[in-house]
Amino acid sequence: MDTDRLHEILAAHAGCKGALLPILHDIQHAFGCIDAVAEAAVAKVLNLSRAEVHGVVSFYHDFTPEADPRPCIELCRAEACQARGVEALVPAATAAAGERVRIKPVYCLGLCSVGPVARHGELLHARLDEAALVKLVQTA
Numbered sequence: 001m002d003t004d005r006l007h008e009i010l011a012a013h014a015g016c017k018g019a020l021l022p023i024l025h026d027i028q029h030a031f032g033c034i035d036a037v038a039e040a041a042v043a044k045v046l047n048l049s050r051a052e053v054h055g056v057v058s059f060y061h062d063f064t065p066e067a068d069p070r071p072c073i074e075l076c077r078a079e080a081c082q083a084r085g086v087e088a089l090v091p092a093a094t095a096a097a098g099e100r101v102r103i104k105p106v107y108c109l110g111l112c113s114v115g116p117v118a119r120h121g122e123l124l125h126a127r128l129d130e131a132a133l134v135k136l137v138q139t140a
């Protein structure tokens with residue numbers, strides 16, 4: 001982990017109330033993970049225990065202890081997308097992904113009326129059928 005970059009992130013939030021989650025999101029975005037070194041640095045800056053920081057990191061699925069360099073497709077598995085058939089798409093998406101692409105379940109991407117929905121990077125893909133989702137996975 002680039003400690004200079006880590007300290008830049010911490011300094012950017014200095015003095016801000018409720019800075020824990022914004023700091024953790026920035027670290028996750030910058031490094032693709034929040035490791036023990038980062039947890040310790042965050043704890044020190046915010047005057048928290050490492051256990052408190054680790055508790056937050058381990059609670060939220062968006063935070064990961066190790067970077068995963070694979071492309072990631074976030075596939076909504078929440079109720080509205082379930083009602084619109086997402087579960088029937090999962091086996092084909094998983095087969096297309098193999099070990100090359102990570103299919104990450106998420107729980108609502110905010111486009112419930114046009115599900116099933118997936119996100120790749122900053123782009124949302126709605127009204128997915130099996131062919132569209134497999135193509136999205138294959139081109140990720």
Ligand code: FES
Nearest residue numbers: 076081109111112
């Ligand atoms: S339930 Fe899937 S986008 Fe909201």
